[in-house]
Amino acid sequence: MGITVEPLTPAIGAIISGIDLAQPLDAATRAAIHAALLDRQVIFFRDQDLTEDQQRDLAAGFGPLHIHPIYPRSDRVPEIMLLDTALNDLRDNALWHSDISFSETPSLGAVLLARKVPPLGGDTLWASATAAYDALPDTLKQFLGTLSATHDLAKSFPAERFGADPDATARLEAAKRANPPVVHPVIRTHPETGRKAIFVSEGFTTGIVGMEQTMADPLLAMLFTHVTRPEFTVRWKWRVGDVAIWDNRPTQHYAVYDYGDAHRVMNRATITGDRPY
Numbered sequence: 200m201g202i203t204v205e206p207l208t209p210a211i212g213a214i215i216s217g218i219d220l221a222q223p224l225d226a227a228t229r230a231a232i233h234a235a236l237l238d239r240q241v242i243f244f245r246d247q248d249l250t251e252d253q254q255r256d257l258a259a260g261f262g263p264l265h266i267h268p269i270y271p272r273s274d275r276v277p278e279i280m281l282l283d284t285a286l287n288d289l290r291d292n293a294l295w296h297s298d299i300s301f302s303e304t305p306s307l308g309a310v311l312l313a314r315k316v317p318p319l320g321g322d323t324l325w326a327s328a329t330a331a332y333d334a335l336p337d338t339l340k341q342f343l344g345t346l347s348a349t350h351d352l353a354k355s356f357p358a359e360r361f362g363a364d365p366d367a368t369a370r371l372e373a374a375k376r377a378n379p380p381v382v383h384p385v386i387r388t389h390p391e392t393g394r395k396a397i398f399v400s401e402g403f404t405t406g407i408v409g410m411e412q413t414m415a416d417p418l419l420a421m422l423f424t425h426v427t428r429p430e431f432t433v434r435w436k437w438r439v440g441d442v443a444i445w446d447n448r449p450t451q452h453y454a455v456y457d458y459g460d461a462h463r464v465m466n467r468a469t470i471t472g473d474r475p476y
Contacts (some may be wrong), residue, residue, distance in 0.1 A: 212433030267357035296402025
């Protein structure tokens with residue numbers, strides 16, 4: 200079977216067919232996946248059957264892997280993050296964010312596998328921050344290009360969410376000490392495509408460097424809303440065995456929490472990126 204790429208929206212997203220991700224990828228197949236990822240920013244594969252080792256190895260083909268400082272992970276394959284409603288409260292993912300932007304080197308991307316999905320709900324949305332940037336007026340592009348913003352882990356992981364669990368609180372405090380607030384440009388340039396993207400998100404961005412909070416907050420709120428306009432987004436309805444691979448550098452995503460007490464299990468391998476510029 201040949202490889203096919205089916206775009207999902209004009210701005211972002213595609214379904215890739217004709218690839219078994221459980222098998223070692225030859226150079227041509229890996230190059231085709233990489234090209235589709237750069238072009239469509241998030242790509243989806245149906246009916247995949249991956250072990251934790253295979254998922255880790257697939258992600259490692261894109262670069263070194265990151266181990267999250269807070270979320271639980273597989274005991275046997277620590278590079279696999281366990282997004283499991285039986286283990287942690289996933290409502291914090293129900294906001295638009297770019298992964299690990301609280302780090303000096305935010306995520307390059309991720310490989311996400313659906314292991315168990317609710318009968319209804321639990322979709323994930325992705326937004327193209329490059330399409331959003333392209334739609335800005337030139338004068339605003341120029342102004343934003345002069346700005347930097349602060350990103351802080353604590354914004355998405357407030358202490359009150361961890362309640363009275365001393366172990367969880369200790370992990371959070373250790374994560375905050377290891378990941379103090381960082382500064383990134385408001386507009387970042389993709390190191391491979393050269394395209395520019397808006398790089399602030401509701402999840403982790405807390406302010407604009409050198410700007411009073413009363414002025415920064417409305418500007419950030421406008422950018423948060425602009426990036427996530429429907430015409431810049433794609434929405435994915437999960438089935439067990441689906442795999443999503445996304446380029447975190449020019450995208451944001453939102454995991455919809457609309458499934459109540461239903462059990463949802465996703466495994467994620469996160470790829471370490473480089474310093475935004």
